[in-house]
């Protein structure tokens with residue numbers, strides 16, 4: 001496979017956690033440009049297979065093309081990883097040996113102005129990972145109340161000036177002034193005092209754009225549903241690796257893995273009688289999240305905030 005338009009984060013570390021082997025079946029819930037899938041296919045050659053899911057049809061087309069002959073051992077599904085159970089069932093697969101999620105958007109999505117993810121490129125205020133349906137970011141700004149918009153910007157963007165920004169965006173939307181992503185970025189920027197802008201290393205609209213994107217794509221809801229279903233999809237000894245870029249996502253993954261590892265404090269007999277768990281369902285295999293090395297960050301700025309956690313399903 002030639003150079004990718006999206007550089008996969010933590011490639012070596014992710015494969016070390018998933019330990020793909022020949023003959024294994026894997027599911028990449030966030031195909032993107034296919035970088036991690038390609039690694040899974042290579043490590044599981046000659047007869048391993050990978051089910052690849054993405055909400056973005058364009059990602060699937062791009063990855064298929066880039067994987068070339070390797071794509072013959074991959075099966076592609078246009079949909080969400082929150083429905084991984086249904087997607088696998090549809091392919092006649094009940095359990096897999098490894099699952100990967102590499103959350104967020106790809107560089108391809110960010111780079112395409114018409115997708116509206118970027119505050120640096122002019123495009124429609126869209127931000128849908130799946131442009132075939134659902135509400136755009138502009139429609140969301142128009143629909144929700146000022147308070148709700150402020151909550152979204154505060155919670156998902158960790159933006160301290162969320163109230164001020166929400167007020168401005170609702171006003172501008174009411175006057176039909178929000179005509180493009182650059183206009184939106186300027187409106188957000190105008191809410192941020194000059195001295196804060198000078199101090200910050202990031203673009204003043206970064207946090208608000210991130211928040212809108214997370215809300216438009218219901219990213220936290222999707223992860224929550226996935227965390228409820230993934231264990232049943234893993235074969236005993238199978239592993240799940242999740243790369244997140246947001247503290248809220250990392251916290252959800254950490255809590256879920258910890259919860260699945262809990263066992264009763266009672267002696268086994270008493271625990272069984274009390275209906276409490278004697279064996280863990282999964283054990284975390286990363287005590288702390290794995291982060292990118294300085295070298296990787298130099299080559300791929302996106303890896304700076306990546307956190308990888310993995311767990312293994314216990315063979316009962």
Ligand SMILES: C[S@@+](CC[C@H](N)C(=O)[O-])C[C@H]1O[C@@H](n2cnc3c(N)ncnc32)[C@H](O)[C@@H]1O
Pocket residue numbers: 006007008009029030031032033034035036037053054055056059079080081082102103104105106129222
């Ligand atoms: C960071 S990129 C993945 C990059 C990929 N690992 C690689 O190496 O090229 C994230 C991808 O996941 C997709 N995505 C995000 N949330 C999704 C969801 N709930 N279901 C399916 N795909 C999703 C996005 O459309 C995007 O293409």
